[in-house]
Amino acid sequence: MTETKRWNVNDDIDYKAIIEAAQFLRDGMTVAFPTETVYGLGADATKNSAVAKIFKAKGRPGDNPLIAHVATKEQLFKLVENVPAYVENLIDTFSPGPITYVLQSNGICADNVTAGLSTIGVRIPSHPVARALLKQCNIPIAAPSANISGKPSPTTAEHVWEDLAGKIAGLLDGGPTGVGVESTVIDCTQDIPIILRPGGVTREQLEEVVGKVAFDPALANNKEKPKAPGMKYKHYAPDVPLVLVEGSPREIQETIDKEQQAGKRVAVLVSSKIVGSVNADEILSLGETMNEVATHLYDGLRRFKQGDVDIIICEAFSEEGIGQAVMNRLRKAASHFVSEQ
Numbered sequence: 001m002t003e004t005k006r007w008n009v010n011d012d013i014d015y016k017a018i019i020e021a022a023q024f025l026r027d028g029m030t031v032a033f034p035t036e037t038v039y040g041l042g043a044d045a046t047k048n049s050a051v052a053k054i055f056k057a058k059g060r061p062g063d064n065p066l067i068a069h070v071a072t073k074e075q076l077f078k079l080v081e082n083v084p085a086y087v088e089n090l091i092d093t094f095s096p097g098p099i100t101y102v103l104q105s106n107g108i109c110a111d112n113v114t115a116g117l118s119t120i121g122v123r124i125p126s127h128p129v130a131r132a133l134l135k136q137c138n139i140p141i142a143a144p145s146a147n148i149s150g151k152p153s154p155t156t157a158e159h160v161w162e163d164l165a166g167k168i169a170g171l172l173d174g175g176p177t178g179v180g181v182e183s184t185v186i187d188c189t190q191d192i193p194i195i196l197r198p199g200g201v202t203r204e205q206l207e208e209v210v211g212k213v214a215f216d217p218a219l220a221n222n223k224e225k226p227k228a229p230g231m232k233y234k235h236y237a238p239d240v241p242l243v244l245v246e247g248s249p250r251e252i253q254e255t256i257d258k259e260q261q262a263g264k265r266v267a268v269l270v271s272s273k274i275v276g277s278v279n280a281d282e283i284l285s286l287g288e289t290m291n292e293v294a295t296h297l298y299d300g301l302r303r304f305k306q307g308d309v310d311i312i313i314c315e316a317f318s319e320e321g322i323g324q325a326v327m328n329r330l331r332k333a334a335s336h337f338v339s340e341q
Contacts, residue, residue, distance in 0.1 A: 001166040002169060004165045004168055004170060005020075005024075005171070006157075007020070007021060007170065007172050007173065009129055010173055010174055013128060018136050021033070021136075021170050022133055024169050025042060025137050025139070025141060026044065026137060028043070028044060028047055028049060028053075029043070029050070029053070030043050030053045030054060030170070031043075031133075031169060032146035032154075032157075032160045032164065032172065033129055033130055033133055033143075033146075033172040033174065034157070034172065034173075034175070034177050035126075035177065036097070036126045036130075036177060036178045036179050036200070037125075037179045037180070037181060037200055038154055038180070038181075038182055038298065039145065039153075039154040039157065039159065039177065040143030041054055041058065041143055041145070041160075041164070042069070042133075042141040043143075044137075044139055044140075044141065044142075045066075045110060045140040045141055045142035046108060046109060047110060048111065048112055050110075051110050051113055052112060054143075054144065055112070056167075057167040058144065058147070058148060058149045059150075060144065062112065063115050063116070064115060064149075065114055065115040065117060065120075066112075066115075066121075066142040066143070067100050067121040067122065067123055067142070067143060067144065067183070067185075068109055068121065068122045068142055068143075069122075069123060069130065069134060069140065069141045069142075069143050070122060070124055070134060071124065071134035071135045073091050073095065076091070076095075076101070076122050076124060078106075078108065079105065079108050079122055079140055080105060080120065081103075081104050081105075081106045082103070082104045082189075083104075083188070084188055084190075084191070086193065086210045090186075090188075090193070090206070090210060094205070094206075095123070095124040096124040096125060096126035096131065097124070097201065098123075098125075098126075098179050098182075098184060098201055099186065099199070099200070100121045100122065100183045100185045100186070100197075101121065101186060102119050102121045102185060103120065103122065103189060105118060105120035109142070110142075119189060121185055122140070127174065127177070133172065145182065146159075146163070146164060146171075147159065147164070148164070150235060150236075150237055151237065151302075152237070152298040152301040152302050153236065154298070155176055155298045155299055156176050156177075156299065157171060157175070159298070159302060179200040179294060179295065180294040180295035180296065180297055181199055181200060181294045181297065181298075181325045181326060181329060182197065182325075183197075183199045183200055183201075184197065184200055184201040184206075185199065186206070187216065192213065192214055194215070194216050196216050196219070197325075197328070198324040198325040198328050200294075200325070202322055202324065202325075203324070204321065219328070235332040236298070236301060236329050236330075236333035237332075237333050238304060238312055239304065240304060240305075240306055240309055240312055241311050241312070241335040241336065242301070242311075242312045242333050242335055242336075243255065243313050243314070243335070243337070244314050244330050244336070244337045244338070245313055245314065245316060245337075246316035246337070246338065247339075249277035252270070252274070252278055252313060252315060253278050255313055255338055256278060256279070256280045256313055259310075259311050259313070260280075264311050265282075265309045265310050265311075266309060266311055267280065267282040267303075267304040267311070267313070268280040268284070268312070268313045269284050269286055269312060269314040270283070270284075270285060270314070270315040271285065271287065271288060271315060272285040272286075272287055272288045280313065281309060282308070282309055284300050284303060284304075290320070290323045293317060293323075294322050294326050297326060301333060314330060314334070316330070316337075317330075
């Protein structure tokens with residue numbers, strides 16, 4: 001067990017805490033910190049031994065690549081080569097923000113960051129705590145989500161503490177994150193950008209800037225070697241089985257009734273639009289808009305524990321805009337899918 005130091009920078013950025021946390025990272029230790037998407041678990045991306053501590057703390061498979069986080073566009077370009085012309089336009093439009101660019105690595109980052117691939121994912125987060133930390137470090141920081149591998153990603157410091165206290169060196173508590181789902185990952189090694197993982201920046205937003213944007217068919221194929229995090233292995237799974245139901249509130253209620261008749265205690269995750277139309281043992285509204293649903297999704301998946309309920313029934317949402325990222329995560333989390341008849 002490691003003693004995990006916790007700094008509270010929720011109300012005001014405490015630069016003494018930032019300086020100390022940055023020194024932890026430069027010394028090869030792991031520190032969890034908030035980004036605008038989810039909390040990340042950071043380590044010096046140039047040191048194989050430091051990055052290895054991320055995999056150990058999370059129990060993460062070694063062939064699942066990590067994202068390098070940097071403070072500026074200039075730092076991003078120092079890690080990559082053969083950059084297509086459209087990338088700078090995307091960076092100027094969407095970064096800092098919830099988007100990761102997959103480009104040819106120039107070898108500065110450690111091999112275990114890229115999981116042996118010739119490419120690397122790099123992003124510039126917009127959260128003020130993350131930006132302050134990265135500027136103070138002045139090194140690229142590898143950072144997947146700060147949770148036990150396979151569990152829902154953390155959107156609060158309490159989620160991180162629940163999973164990783166005693167396994168990491170430090171935690172910067174910056175309060176709840178904003179976007180709620182991870183960054184959009186785009187392959188920028190081709191003539192046309194290819195979305196490898198939907199996230200906080202939507203396909204529609206990308207196409208407004210660069211025209212045509214494609215989706216990688218490997219999103220639906222787990223046999224491919226992953227080009228980006230979240231493309232392989234089960235992710236985001238709650239403590240109890242999750243059933244995703246496509247259809248009307250009546251069809252959701254029919255699924256609830258069927259599970260209750262089998263003697264199960266049922267929790268339900270739905271939008272506030274239909275929260276009054278269903279009846280279950282526990283009901284949690286994720287919000288009205290898709291942005292609110294995205295923000296509250298992981299907290300909702302973590303809310304219900306084994307022993308409290310036996311199963312979670314979740315509404316299937318529209319895949320427009322950020323709804324595509326929400327449904328991508330829910331499909332990975334679900335143990336069963338009930339489709340509309």
